[in-house]
Amino acid sequence: MTHRGERVKDTGVGQQSIIGKAMATRDAYGEALLELGKKRNDIVVLDADLSGSTKTGKFAKAFPDRFYNIGIAEQDMIGTASGLSLTGKIPFASTFAVFETGRAWEQIRQMVCYSNLNVKLVASHGGITVGEDGASHQSTEDIALMRVLPNMTVIVPSDGYETMQVIKTIADVYGPVYVRLGRAKVPAVMPAEYEFKIGKAYPFHIGKDANIIAMGIMVSMAIEAAKILKDEDIDAGVINMPTVKPLDIEILLHAARSCRLVVTAEEHSIIGGLGSAVSEFLAENVPVQMRRIGIKDSFGCSGKPEELLKLYGLTADDIVKTVKEALKKWTYDTL
Amino acid sequence: MKKRDIGFLRQQATRVRVEILKMLTEAGSGHTGGSLSAADVVTALYFYKMRHRPDDPSWRERDRFILSKGHAAPLLYVVLAMTGYFDISVLKTLRKIGSPLQGHPCSKTLPGVEISTGSLGQGLSVSNGIAIGLKIDNLSSRVYCLLGDGETQEGQVWEAAMTAAHYRLDNLCAIIDLNGLQIDGPVSQVKAIEPVASKWSAFGWQVIDIDGHSIDEILNALDEAEKIKGKPSVILAHTVKGKGVSFFEGKVEYHGIAPTRDELEMALKELEGNGQ
Numbered sequence: 001m002t003h004r005g006e007r008v009k010d011t012g013v014g015q016q017s018i019i020g021k022a023m024a025t026r027d028a029y030g031e032a033l034l035e036l037g038k039k040r041n042d043i044v045v046l047d048a049d050l051s052g053s054t055k056t057g058k059f060a061k062a063f064p065d066r067f068y069n070i071g072i073a074e075q076d077m078i079g080t081a082s083g084l085s086l087t088g089k090i091p092f093a094s095t096f097a098v099f100e101t102g103r104a105w106e107q108i109r110q111m112v113c114y115s116n117l118n119v120k121l122v123a124s125h126g127g128i129t130v131g132e133d134g135a136s137h138q139s140t141e142d143i144a145l146m147r148v149l150p151n152m153t154v155i156v157p158s159d160g161y162e163t164m165q166v167i168k169t170i171a172d173v174y175g176p177v178y179v180r181l182g183r184a185k186v187p188a189v190m191p192a193e194y195e196f197k198i199g200k201a202y203p204f205h206i207g208k209d210a211n212i213i214a215m216g217i218m219v220s221m222a223i224e225a226a227k228i229l230k231d232e233d234i235d236a237g238v239i240n241m242p243t244v245k246p247l248d249i250e251i252l253l254h255a256a257r258s259c260r261l262v263v264t265a266e267e268h269s270i271i272g273g274l275g276s277a278v279s280e281f282l283a284e285n286v287p288v289q290m291r292r293i294g295i296k297d298s299f300g301c302s303g304k305p306e307e308l309l310k311l312y313g314l315t316a317d318d319i320v321k322t323v324k325e326a327l328k329k330w331t332y333d334t335l
Numbered sequence: 336m337k338k339r340d341i342g343f344l345r346q347q348a349t350r351v352r353v354e355i356l357k358m359l360t361e362a363g364s365g366h367t368g369g370s371l372s373a374a375d376v377v378t379a380l381y382f383y384k385m386r387h388r389p390d391d392p393s394w395r396e397r398d399r400f401i402l403s404k405g406h407a408a409p410l411l412y413v414v415l416a417m418t419g420y421f422d423i424s425v426l427k428t429l430r431k432i433g434s435p436l437q438g439h440p441c442s443k444t445l446p447g448v449e450i451s452t453g454s455l456g457q458g459l460s461v462s463n464g465i466a467i468g469l470k471i472d473n474l475s476s477r478v479y480c481l482l483g484d485g486e487t488q489e490g491q492v493w494e495a496a497m498t499a500a501h502y503r504l505d506n507l508c509a510i511i512d513l514n515g516l517q518i519d520g521p522v523s524q525v526k527a528i529e530p531v532a533s534k535w536s537a538f539g540w541q542v543i544d545i546d547g548h549s550i551d552e553i554l555n556a557l558d559e560a561e562k563i564k565g566k567p568s569v570i571l572a573h574t575v576k577g578k579g580v581s582f583f584e585g586k587v588e589y590h591g592i593a594p595t596r597d598e599l600e601m602a603l604k605e606l607e608g609n610g611q
Contacts, residue, residue: 044471068467068502076460076494083464086399086449087472091464107491110454111461115442117450 013205013226013238016191020161023188025181025216026124028160030055032167033092037063043171044084046070046093048077053183054094054124074099078107078119085117090171096130097123097139097180105145112176113149119177120170121146126156126180127267128295128312129217129305138300139180144272146178147245153177153198154245156266156274158219159188162242165196173198180216182267184305187220189240201248203255207237210261210323213252215241215274218265218293218314225319235259236323244274247281256286261326263291265319267309270294291326293319337383344550347417348378349606352579354413354426356602359593362429365438368576368589370410372514372547373481376572377407379553380479381414389419392446398476399449399465403458404483404512405439406591411448412436420447456489458482459509463495466504466567477561478507485517487528493538499567500539508560509540509569512547514576516587531571540569547572579606 036043037059044066051057051069060067070077074095081091093100100123101108112119123142130138146154153175157163163181170177194202201213204223214222222238229236239255241248256262262282264275275292282288295312309315351374359365377400381387385398402411409429416423421435428434435444439453450461462480469476486492499507511531519525528534532542541563545552553572560568576590577583580602583594594602 066471070494070498071501073491073494073498075457075491076463076498079457079460079491079495080464080467080498082450083461083466084468086461086465087468089468089471106454107457107460110452111450111457115451 010203010205013223013230016204018188019190019192020159020188022185023160024183024185025157025160025163026053026055026183028163029122029124029167029181030058032164033059034062036167036171037066040171041066042088042090044068044089044091046077046081046091048072048074048095048099050095053096056092056094074104075107078104079111081119082111082115082117085119090118090120092120092122094122094124096125096137097142098125098137101139101142101145101178109149113151116151116175118174120179121177122167122179122181124181125183127182127216128300128308129182129184129267131184131305131308132302134302135299140269140295140300141272142180143244143266143268143274144276147272147277151176152245153243155198155243156180156215157242158216158240159186159190161188162190162194162196166242169196169198182217186217189220189223196242199243199246199248201242201251202240203251204238204240206255206258208235208259209327210234210263211237211239211255211259212263212265212319212323213239213241213255213274213278214265215244217267221314221316221319222265224316225323228316228320229323234323234327241274244277247277249281252278252281253286256282256288261289261291261323263293263319263323263326265293267314268294270296289326291322293322339383339554341550344379344382347382348375348550349579349609351378351410351413351417353603353606354417354423355409356580356594356599358409358413358426358429360596360599361427362431363593364430365409365593366406366591367583367593368516368586369404369483369512369514370407371578371580371583372574372576373407373512374410374578375548375550376510376512376553377410377414377481379550379557381418383554384557385479386476389447392420396474396476399462399478401449401458401462401478401480402440402452403480404455404486405452407481408436408438408440411440415447455483455486456491459492459495460498462507462509463498463502463504466499466507467502469506476506480507480509482509482511484511484513484515484528485522485525487511488526496535496538496540503565504567505564507567508557509567511569511571512574513571514574516576516585516590518590520587535569540567542569542571544571545573547574548578579609581605
C-alpha cells in the first residue's frame with residue numbers, strides 16, 4: 001500500500017482531526033489573497049464587477065493600486081491579466097465560473113494557455129449551489145472547458161483550509177491555473193496535517209469494496225456516504241482529488257486495484273469533468289467497474305442549494321444508493 | 336533613438352516588402368495584402384521609433400509591439416530578422432513543419448514575439464495589461480499595438496478601448512491599419528466601422544489621422560502620440576491593401592493568398608524599380 005513511495009496514512013473515514021471551520025471557499029480566497037498581497041508586491045488582482053461576490057474586494061480595499069476592476073468585460077479582463085503577466089506580475093483574475101471559463105474561453109486558450117502565461121484564474125460560483133440565481137449563473141461545464149486546454153492546471157478545493165493552501169501554492173508555481181470555488185458555505189473536511197500539493201490527492205481511506213473519488217463540495221458528501229456504507233458492512237474509501245488536471249494517477253491506480261468499484265462525485269456535468277478524467281485514465285490502465293455521480297447532461301435551475309443537491313442527485317444518500325446498486329450488479333454479473 | 340532619415344526608412348520599407356513577398360511565395364500560403372499595407376508603419380516602429388535590443392529580446396525597458404492583427408505575421412518576421420533577432424535565412428521556413436515562424440506569431444517559438452496572436456480582437460487588451468504593468472514598475476517604455484480595420488468589428492476591442500481610457504494609459508499607442516478590406520470584401524460593405532475617428536474620440540482616445548504610407552507622417556504621428564498625457568492615443572493609418580505591388584493593391588483576393596512564382600518576379604521588378 002504505497003503512494004509516492006510513502007505508506008498511505010489511512011486513519012479511516014471520519015477519524016481525522018479536522019482543522020478550520022465551515023465556510024464558503026470564496027471567503028477563504030478573499031482571506032488568502034489578502035495575506036498574499038501583504039507578503040508579495042508582484043500580486044495584482046483583476047475582477048469584472050463582481051469583487052463583492054468573488055471576495056477580491058478585500059484585496060481591493062487593502063491594495064487599491066494593485067487592483068483593477070475591468071468592468072463587465074470578462075474577455076478584456078483575461079487579455080489585461082495576460083499583459084500584466086508579461087511584465088512579471090502575478091495576476092489573479094476573478095469572476096463567476098460560468099463567465100470566466102465560458103465567455104472568455106477563447107481568450108484563455110489563445111492568450112493564457114497558448115503563450116503559457118503566469119495567469120491565475122480563480123472563479124467563484126462554481127456548480128449548482130449558486131442556488132436561486134438559476135442555470136444562467138450556475139457553472140456546470142467549467143472543469144470540462146478548462147481541462148481540455150494544454151498547459152492548464154485545474155484545481156477544485158474542498159474546504160476553506162484547503163483553499164487557503166491552494167491560493168498560496170499557485171502563486172509560487174509558474175503557469176496558467178484555474179481554481180474553482182463555491183458560493184455556499186461548506187463543512188471543513190481536511191485534517192490539520194494536510195498539505196496541498198498540485199497533482200496530489202488526499203486519501204482519507206482506501207476501501208476494499210468501493211472507492212469514491214470526489215472534488216469540491218462532494219468530498220464532504222463522500223465522507224458521509226462512506227460512514228453510512230460502513231454501517232452496512234461495505235468498505236468504501238474516500239479520496240479527495242483537488243487537482244483534476246494533472247490527476248494523481250498513482251493514487252488512482254492504487255485505489256482501482258484495491259476495490260471492485262470506483263465512483264466519482266462532482267458538482268459538475270458528468271461529461272468532461274472529474275468523472276471523465278478518472279474514467280479515461282482507468283479505462284486505459286485498470287479497467288474497473290465505474291459510476292459517475294454529477295449533473296447528468298442538463299442545466300441547473302433556481303432553488304436553495306440543499307434543494308438543488310437533492311434534485312440533481314448529489315447527496316450522500318445518492319452516493320450510498322449508487323455504490324450499493326453497482327456492487328449488487330457487479331456481484332450478480334460475476335456469479 | 337535612431338536618426339530620423341526618411342530616405343533610409345523608405346528603402347528599408349521596400350526591402351521589407353521584398354522579403355515578405357519572397358517568404359510568402361516560398362511558403363505557398365499566407366497573408367499578403369495586410370502585410371504589405373502595414374509595412375511602412377511597422378518599419379518606422381522597428382527601424383526608428385522603438386527602443387529595443389534584438390540581442391536581448393526580453394530587455395525590461397524595451398518598448399513593446401503587439402501585433403493584434405496576427406495574420407500580418409510575415410511583416411513582423413521580416414522586421415525582426417532585418418533588425419537582427421534571428422538570421423534572415425530563417426524566413427524561408429515560414430509555415431513549414433518545425434519552423435519557429437508559425438502561420439500566426441507564436442511567442443513560445445520565436446523570441447521577439449511578445450505574445451501569440453492570430454485570433455482577432457485580443458491584442459489591445461494585452462497591450463493594456465502591459466501598459467499597466469509598466470506604469471506599476473515606473474518604466475517609461477511604450478506599448479504599440481497594431482490592429483486591422485476589420486478587426487475592430489470584434490467587441491473586445493471596444494472593451495479594451497474603454498479600459499485604456501479609464502486607466503489613462505498614455506504609454507499606449509494603438510495603430511489601426513485602415514486598408515479598407517477584409518476577407519469577405521470591403522469593410523464598408525461587410526459591416527461598416529465608420530465613423531472611425533469619432534468612435535475612438537468618443538471612447539476617450541486622442542486620435543491622429545495619417546497617410547499610413549507616408550514615412551514622414553508616420554514619424555510625426557508617433558512623436559506626437561508620445562507627447563499626449565493622461566489618455567491613450569490611436570493613429571488611424573489610411574493605407575492600401577497590397578501596397579507596393581500594383582496588381583495586388585486594393586484586391587480583396589490577396590488578403591489570404593501568397594504570390595505565385597510569376598507574380599513574385601513581376602512584383603520584385605516593380606518594387607526594385609521603385610526602390611531606386
